[in-house]
Amino acid sequence: MRGWRRPLDVTEEFETFVRETAPRLHRTAWLLCGDHHAAEDLVQSAYAQAFARWRRVSRADDPVAYTRAILVNAFRSVHRLKRSGEIPTDVTTEREARPLDPDLRLDLTAALAALPPIDRSVVVLRYWDDLSIADTARLLDLSESAVRTRAHRTLQRLRPLVDPSYERATP
Amino acid sequence: MNQKSDHPTDSRLRTALHDRALAEPVDVDRLVAGSLTCGRRLRARRRATLGGSALAIAAVAAGVVWLVPHEGSAEAGFAASPTAGTSDSPTASSSPTATPTLRSLQEVKDSLDAADYSLAIDPPAGWSCTEPADDKFTCTQESTGHAVAVTIRGIAQHDDYDGGDPDKTSYLVTDGHDGHFATLNPYAGATGEDVQTIAESFTWSS
Structure with a gap:
């Protein structure tokens, strides 16, 4: 039984x-x-x-x-x-990394899809799953500095989508 | 655990991601049902694989090629390769694995839904393949642990797996052979090259 x-x-x-x-x-x-x-x-x-x-x-x-x-x-x-x-x-x-198409500016998910998969993973784990840099690095088998670099680079790419001040600062 | 950044863009991105993600619908019932179905299948396959893995590894070490025969064939599910069971090989007759391998073949035959096909696999160097559980088996690269799962299917499903049905995806779909074809999927870090290597080790016969 x-x-x-x-x-x-x-x-x-x-x-x-x-x-x-x-x-x-x-x-x-x-x-x-x-x-x-x-x-x-x-x-x-x-x-x-x-x-x-x-x-x-x-x-x-x-x-x-x-x-x-x-x-x-x-x-x-x-x-x-x-x-x-x-x-x-x-x-x-x-999709290969490429400059954000203006048509995609309001579509964060499309912008995410345009990122290289590893950068997308960094963003999702850091900013959706709220993992620490160390946990993200461990999960993706990257160094912590690589995670920081990729996160920084990706933020720069996504900034026009999430930062209203960006438009004003960059005519 | 979380290391909140001081940069305002970080929190904006976090908020934007959460807003978008929370709008994505989740069908939990469907996930539960699908996960249980697939999980049970995986578990059953894993048990079958574990049960036969020692035998399969020994067989591979001896250079045995396994063969799924035609239904009604005189041979049971596996057949010794030239290196294991024929006079072509100087080492064949001394293979200690020949008997247990052949003994396992009936179990394989019994487990196959579609036994009217013939597929021989000569695992590439460094790879070993488990015995089929149902119509599935796994090949594993011993040095890396990369694994390729192979499923033999009826030809009626070929178009679905060859791009016709988005719900039926596989990384590699072979051509049809005598009413059957195989789908191959990578696991445990396996690459496309691994999948291709395994696919190229197939020999179909009608």
């Missing part, structure tokens, strides 16, 4: 976890991917992996951070593949 009940408990525990954390993690995925369906696929994949190793995830110091790491790693894997393998996929939309 005990052996039969145990999986049910795990499922219920996992379901509770997903219900509590999905709004946050889905939006992390959405900011990374820039697309609702791609984000849903990404976060579902991350949760599925978390469920498959739920015993380990649930015992982690921070199961949300663990699952977020799965999610971010999956996102980065997709982009590594796209860069190196030239294999088409519609999971995410990657």
